[in-house]
Amino acid sequence: MIALLAAAAAVLWINLDAHSYTSFRHTDLGPLDIEHWAADGALTIFFFVAGLELKREFLLGSLRRPADAAVPVVAAICGVAVPAGVYLLVNGISTADGASLRGWAIPAATDIAFALAVLAVVGSALPPSLRAFLLTLAVVDDLIVITIIAVVYTDTLNLGALLGAAAALAAYGICQRLRLSSPLLYLPLAIGAWWLVHESGVHATIAGVALGLLTRTLPDDDEKHPPAERLEHLIAPISSSLAVPFLRTDERRRGDPRGSRAGRPAGRDRHRRRAGARQACRDPARSWAVTRFTRAELDAALSWRDLIGLAVLGGVGFTVSLLVSDLSFPGTLGEEAKTGVLAGSVATACSRCLARTP
Numbered sequence: 001m002i003a004l005l006a007a008a009a010a011v012l013w014i015n016l017d018a019h020s021y022t023s024f025r026h027t028d029l030g031p032l033d034i035e036h037w038a039a040d041g042a043l044t045i046f047f048f049v050a051g052l053e054l055k056r057e058f059l060l061g062s063l064r065r066p067a068d069a070a071v072p073v074v075a076a077i078c079g080v081a082v083p084a085g086v087y088l089l090v091n092g093i094s095t096a097d098g099a100s101l102r103g104w105a106i107p108a109a110t111d112i113a114f115a116l117a118v119l120a121v122v123g124s125a126l127p128p129s130l131r132a133f134l135l136t137l138a139v140v141d142d143l144i145v146i147t148i149i150a151v152v153y154t155d156t157l158n159l160g161a162l163l164g165a166a167a168a169l170a171a172y173g174i175c176q177r178l179r180l181s182s183p184l185l186y187l188p189l190a191i192g193a194w195w196l197v198h199e200s201g202v203h204a205t206i207a208g209v210a211l212g213l214l215t216r217t218l219p220d221d222d223e224k225h226p227p228a229e230r231l232e233h234l235i236a237p238i239s240s241s242l243a244v245p246f247l248r249t250d251e252r253r254r255g256d257p258r259g260s261r262a263g264r265p266a267g268r269d270r271h272r273r274r275a276g277a278r279q280a281c282r283d284p285a286r287s288w289a290v291t292r293f294t295r296a297e298l299d300a301a302l303s304w305r306d307l308i309g310l311a312v313l314g315g316v317g318f319t320v321s322l323l324v325s326d327l328s329f330p331g332t333l334g335e336e337a338k339t340g341v342l343a344g345s346v347a348t349a350c351s352r353c354l355a356r357t358p
Helices: 002-016 018-025 034-059 066-094 098-103 112-122 128-152 159-177 183-200 205-214 227-246 258-266 283-293 304-313 319-328 331-354
Strands: none
Touching (some): 002 227, 018 034, 034 112, 034 128, 034 227, 098 319, 112 128, 128 319, 159 183, 159 205, 304 331
């Protein structure tokens, strides 16, 4: 609710007084302005917590068996490919301007925070493994899109900074293996890794996920709680109540490009009802094919009905999609792309609430 209210306040603010909102976004705070602190700083905190949760699920939770983890990973890959394909198809057919095709990655990302929030509201009686499935799908999905950002939307790559970031991350992992526990050691390494990734030209959230995955999750015999659990207990409230609401939504009321709205509802493992109309079932068939023709398996606590209902939530795209909109299109066209992202995400969330799984 805090995140939704913050997003609504940002949308209202920029539509009432765009000048003051833009000035606020570009206010410098140290080495970055507020806009970049939100996109590169707050989002990194959120992805760090997501990385901690994901590693716990892989080692201790419902995804500890590779056969169980394979299904959401494949669903995430298809969830990137299908919306991007729809976007390219719609824009390729309807426009002659090749510049509009640059936004093909906009509808490919899933917003972890809002998708999990909608699941918590409408699916309290569903099995916990469903949340783990969505978490895995969304994190892998966003990692793929962030990699796309690094490869496609990065003009220059600072190899020296990237190697420095790799060294800082390696030192963090070694310290975890050596069971070192001083925050005076880990904090400089984490901040250094984040800053070096940022300076390399790769999106800084990669550092958050990497740090989360490198944190030790299994407790030693003399430990009651492992470092990952302690860090999650400490940082998750900060991520939920401060970092996620801080992520900006600089949106104006304008039109929406056809592809960004069309690609979002039609892609990513979804079969949904909106305004009484059924959408075609696409990626659940691919997930089924993976379990049918390989050794991958769906968790025993899940049914295909659960998965089809969960698939709708893959259409919620917010932070990373808005980031790709900024990188793809300047000025008015970028604002229109954000309108399409928000419209598709709201429609997806509403359709999931209206068609909630018993």
